[in-house]
Every structure is written in structure tokens, then in C-alpha cells.
Amino acid sequence: MPLRLEDLKPEAQVTGLIGREAVRIVSAQMMGEACDLVFRDGQGNLQSQILFRDREADLELVAGGRKWSFQGDGDKFRLVSEGERIRLAYLFDPYVAVSSSAIDPLPHQISAVYEHMLPRQPMCYLLADDPGAGKTIMAGLLIKELLIRGELERCLIVAPGSLSEQWQDELKEKFELQFELLTRDLINATGLGNPFAEKSLLIARMDMLSRDQELQTRLEQAPQWDLVVCDESHRMSVHYFGGEFKPTKRYQMGQRVGNHARNLLLMTATPHNGKDDDFQAFMAAAG
Structure with missing residues (x-):
């Protein structure tokens, strides 16, 4: 033949x-x-x-001869098999992000991530815990677990400017996750491109994003985020004055970013300011 x-x-x-x-x-x-x-x-x-x-x-x-042989590159085979082992590790170790990170999580952190967040996909979740409870640890565990399971490629963290570098350092040191900061230099370096499309793991400063409508438009033009994490999310609140709805720029930005994400995690230690109308509007935006 x-x-x-x-x-x-x-x-x-x-x-x-x-x-x-x-x-x-x-x-x-x-x-x-x-x-x-x-x-x-x-x-x-x-x-x-x-x-x-x-x-x-x-x-x-x-x-006919063999469809396969043992003449391949052993180092490449070892690399591929190790990658598959890591990708499927969660099937054998349900807490693989814990065992592969430089952390010693507390019981409430394990419970929040593995009992409440991971089972809810897609997820819209408000993590309202006390200051110092380790909300960054919980977010890092969620991000890494979703990455290992192959359910996350693109993640955006929105945080106050004073906390953005701290987020970057903690994710790198504790979870070996390399996030880039959205800076003017990074935006200028992309030229006519879109930094939100070119960078899959990104940290954006809340006020920088909320004050720049063009940036928000470029964000919406990029592929949808698998997960968006908003730290200090109470800053994106809304207020009622004399029965009139007064959304802030942060609130409007939070709506646009949240609508462009498959999973949304809001983090704050003060979700309620004592005004029920403000809180309900805040929760409506998150939902």
C-alpha cells in the first residue's frame, strides 16, 4: 500500500x-x-x-512498525510526567495548596477556603473577618488551589495603593505566585496593547483604577478574569443622602470589574457601617 x-x-x-x-x-x-x-x-x-x-x-x-518507541528525550518525559503529577495532585491531596505553600494555616482559614469558597464555582463571596484573621492567606490559598486544579489562569487583585506591594510580596514569599503591579510604566510599555490582556496575574491599585475610565474600558475589552479579589472592599461602598442614591467612583469601578469576572471575592473587616441601606446597596453591587 x-x-x-x-x-x-x-x-x-x-x-x-x-x-x-x-x-x-x-x-x-x-x-x-x-x-x-x-x-x-x-x-x-x-x-x-x-x-x-x-x-x-x-x-x-x-x-507495520511500532507507533511508539523508547527513543524519546527522557528529560522531557520526566518534565511532562511531573507536570501531570502536580496538575492532578489535588485528586490525591485535597489540601495540596496548603502542603505546597510556606504557611501554617489556622482552622478557620482552612474552613473558609475548602468548605465554603472552593465548592462554590462560579463564586461571589464576601469574606468579612476580623483584622489580623489572615484574609490574605485565605485569598492566596484560593488562588493557588484554583491554579493547581486548572480552573484559573487569569486573576486580578484590586487593593488600596498602600497594600498593593504587600500583596505582591506575600503571594510571592508564601505561595510562589508571581503577580505584577499595574503601574504607569507597565501601561506605557504595552503601547497600543492592553495590559489586562497581556498579563494574566495582576495587582491594580484601587484608586488608580477607579479614577481612570479608559483603564476600566480596556479591562472590559480584555478576556474575562477567572477570579477578581477586592481587598478593603468596603471602600467601594455607596451612600444614601436624603433618600438619594450616591454611588462613588470606587463603587462604579467595582461593579464594572465584578461583572467581568467568573469568580469574585470581596474582602473587608468592616462590611457594615451601621446603615442598612448602604450595606444592602453594597451587597447588591457584589451580587
């Missing part, structure tokens, strides 16, 4: 290389539109030829 150069496999028997004599292929390596072929003739002698497409009509398969 006629065959293509790509069909030549080790151990296959082929005619058309040396007259009508059947030879046994030792190795076949494609080089663009040519094939570097090593084979043994009927007397067992080792020969080699470089075949081009015009020889395909002369070739005929007598017996």
Missing part, C-alpha cells in the same frame, strides 16, 4: 528503497518535507537515505 513519509515507523518493513527488496526501518526522522531514514537490508546491513516527497509513490508498506 502507498504511504507518506510520516508513516515510516521503526520496525516497519518497506519496499521501494532498494528495488523490490523489503527492508526493515531502524529510525525515521522528519526534517521538514524530507525524512532521514536508517534501515537494514535483507542481509542485515545498516544503510541510510534521505527521502523526499517524490519518493513516496515508490514506497509500499509490507508490515
Whole structure:
């Protein structure tokens, strides 16, 4: 039967290389539109030829060879198998983000992430815990767990400017997650591009984003975020004065960013300012 150069496999028997004599292929390596072929003739002698497409009509398969061999790169195989092991690790270790991070989480942090957040996908969640309860640890665990499970590629963290570098440092040191800060230099470096599309792990300053309508438009033009984390989210609140709804720029920004995310995590230690109308409006925006 006629065959293509790509069909030549080790151990296959082929005619058309040396007259009508059947030879046994030792190795076949494609080089663009040519094939570097090593084979043994009927007397067992080792020969080699470089075949081009015009020889395909002369070739005929007598017996098929192996579809696989042990001639591959061992280092690449080890790398791929290790990657698969890590990707599927959560099936065997339900707390793989904990065991692979430089943290010693407390019971309430484990409960929040593994019992309440992870089972809710897609998720819109308000994490309202006391100051010092480790909300950053919980967010880092959630991000890393979703990354390991293959459910997250793009993550945006919106935080006050004074906390943005702290977020970057903690995620790097404790979870080995490399987030980039959205700075004017980064925006200028992208030129006509979109930093929100080009960077998949990003930290944006809350006020910088809320004051720049063009930035918010570019964010909406980029692919949807798998997860958006808003720290100190009570700053994106809304107020009622004399029964009139008064949204702030931060509030409007939070709505636009939250609507462009599959999962939204709001974090604050003071979700309620004592005014029920403000709180209900805040929760409505989050929902």
C-alpha cells in the first residue's frame, strides 16, 4: 500500500528503497518535507537515505512498525510526567495548596477556603473577618488551589495603593505566585496593547483604577478574569443622602470589574457601617 513519509515507523518493513527488496526501518526522522531514514537490508546491513516527497509513490508498506518507541528525550518525559503529577495532585491531596505553600494555616482559614469558597464555582463571596484573621492567606490559598486544579489562569487583585506591594510580596514569599503591579510604566510599555490582556496575574491599585475610565474600558475589552479579589472592599461602598442614591467612583469601578469576572471575592473587616441601606446597596453591587 502507498504511504507518506510520516508513516515510516521503526520496525516497519518497506519496499521501494532498494528495488523490490523489503527492508526493515531502524529510525525515521522528519526534517521538514524530507525524512532521514536508517534501515537494514535483507542481509542485515545498516544503510541510510534521505527521502523526499517524490519518493513516496515508490514506497509500499509490507508490515507495520511500532507507533511508539523508547527513543524519546527522557528529560522531557520526566518534565511532562511531573507536570501531570502536580496538575492532578489535588485528586490525591485535597489540601495540596496548603502542603505546597510556606504557611501554617489556622482552622478557620482552612474552613473558609475548602468548605465554603472552593465548592462554590462560579463564586461571589464576601469574606468579612476580623483584622489580623489572615484574609490574605485565605485569598492566596484560593488562588493557588484554583491554579493547581486548572480552573484559573487569569486573576486580578484590586487593593488600596498602600497594600498593593504587600500583596505582591506575600503571594510571592508564601505561595510562589508571581503577580505584577499595574503601574504607569507597565501601561506605557504595552503601547497600543492592553495590559489586562497581556498579563494574566495582576495587582491594580484601587484608586488608580477607579479614577481612570479608559483603564476600566480596556479591562472590559480584555478576556474575562477567572477570579477578581477586592481587598478593603468596603471602600467601594455607596451612600444614601436624603433618600438619594450616591454611588462613588470606587463603587462604579467595582461593579464594572465584578461583572467581568467568573469568580469574585470581596474582602473587608468592616462590611457594615451601621446603615442598612448602604450595606444592602453594597451587597447588591457584589451580587
